[in-house]
Amino acid sequence: MCLKKLISLTTFKRKKTAPPPKVMAWKSDYLNYQQFSSKFNTIIKTIDQSFTIISLEGYDGWGKTFFLKEWTEELKQQNEVAAYYSAWDINALDQPLPSFLNFLFEDLFASYEVKRGVIQQFKNINQELFSLNTLGKLISKSPLAMFSILLEATKEADKKDIGAVLRELSVLQRRQESIRDFKAQLAKVVDRIRKDKNIYIMIDDLDICRPKFVVDFLESIKYMLDIEGFVFIISVNKDKGNVHKAINTILGSNFDLKSFTDFSLHLPKQPIEKFTRELFKSVKLPKKSKNLIVDSFIFYAESLSLSLEAIKYCVKKIGLCLLNYTKGELPASNLFSFLVILQSINTDIYEELGSSYQTALEKIESAYKPAVLNHINGQEEWKELKIFLDTAFQEQESEASKPVKQIRNILF
Incomplete structure (x- = not known):
């Protein structure tokens, strides 16, 4: 089925299921963390529906997970679209993006009736776009990735005729076009669901994931999901810095977390x-x-x-x-x-x-x-x-x- 027709299969009626029990945010806030969510809300709500990645920097073992979950509930109670996501749940997988897309449609957008066929169609796109180990290399916005592709093509030129190399680059170009098409269609779905509001997605546990997974996940968000209205808030450890180390190890010393994020928020230690x-x-x-x-x-x-x-x-x-x-x-x-x-x-x-x-x-x-x-x-x-x-x-x-x-x- 043509990808452009997917949007036409999507309906946006509210599900007529019984509402879940109301959860009060910050009920067990014995560290007075709510004061920081109030400050952070003032900041993130000034974002003018542009794609944004924010790092939430705190200390290892000092309640970042609790803070993110409670902050998510608080935003929901303010009628914002927000969700919590643990990257550790899919750390064992080679490709983080397909599972994250599954989360978007089956968890974040669960309050809307999206036909199962649409969800399955997006899952099937994995075969076309996301099945390669070199996901990052298919992304046109990454200069380092494109250089890597050209370098590999040059290395293969001795083994194959120039026609074979050109055909491979042609396939790559078609996949890039498919990616742009995919993003355009996903943006239409997201835009209807969010209704001129930002969508806040809290990403947790990236610090405990494998270095390659960390970089793949960050690249997937930055280059594949750079859609208007998405605001990603990614928790990282200030003291251990495993995310920082992963970026340096995989991409080199010229890259750091700031290569992926727009700005950072800081969660300080509190009296215990x-x-x-x-x-x-x-x-x-x-x-x-x-x-x-x-x-x-x-x-x-x-x-x-x-x-x-x-x-x-x-x-x-x-x-x-x-x-x-x-x-x-x-x-x-x-x-x-x-x-x-x-x-x-x-x-x-x-x-x-x-x-x-x-x-x-x-x-x-x-x-x-x-x-x-x-x-x-x-x-x-x-x-x-x-x-x-x-x-x-x-x-x-x-x-x-x-x-x-x-x-x-x-x-x-």
Whole structure:
């Protein structure tokens, strides 16, 4: 069927299905991230329906996924067209674009009746446009890609007659024309659905994908889906920068994330106390020591700059360690909290405490003492922690030291 006729098969009536339960955005926002979505909304809503790619830069393990999902829901509640998409779900595939197109029609545009035949037709275009491993090389807007094609054609010229080379370039030209036709038809569908609004698509988890997939995905968006009204917001890690590394590795040092994006937004770290206390609500703790455990854990989590992911892991570990603890009080609560955190961030030093205490203590003092002392009440906290460490791990034993030494047996 002619591609240009696809648009005529599409209807845009709302589905007459029961509406899904209403989800309130930011209901579990214990980091006060909503304040940033309000600022970002002001920015993205000034985009005048032009194709735009934005990077959302945040820190690894600090709730970018939560932020993107809640931001998506907030935009929907404001009657905007928005969707969340995890690139990791298709990381194992060679070609990211076909699956992303499937997402556009079956997820993002699910509130409209698009005939199944139209969806299947777009899927079938894979055979014509997207089945080659050199997807990027078919894109006319990429000078590097076109140079690569010409270079490969030159290399093949010794093996084939010039007529064969010209025929291959002719096929390439026809495919480029098909791509332009495809984009024109897709733009008509998108334009009717969005009704003069931008479509906001949040792309998550690109940082944990394979380098080649990262570049293929970015190229697919920039060169194949550069359609008016599409606004892509791609989350990336500021501290690890796997997306940056992937671009440098595949395309060379002259390329970076700015080669694909128009501008960036920044998601800063937030105070973790409210978030941490909420996590502890589901953990059974000794009644007399509950506040001491929570307060000391928050102290060390803040001092040692634990990520949200690390905090969730440690709180869960505390719950498991104390699952069968029946006493009403836990001796040396601050030592317990510190050791749980140390075990999660530096297993080597933690294990060395039992075999070579003085050496491990020197490493702890070198790595963590300055951060503890810089925190409010850090001097007193470090002094008490040092006493408990000596009591728990030095060889001499007394009746007074037995309860503290038992902390080591609680941990696993």
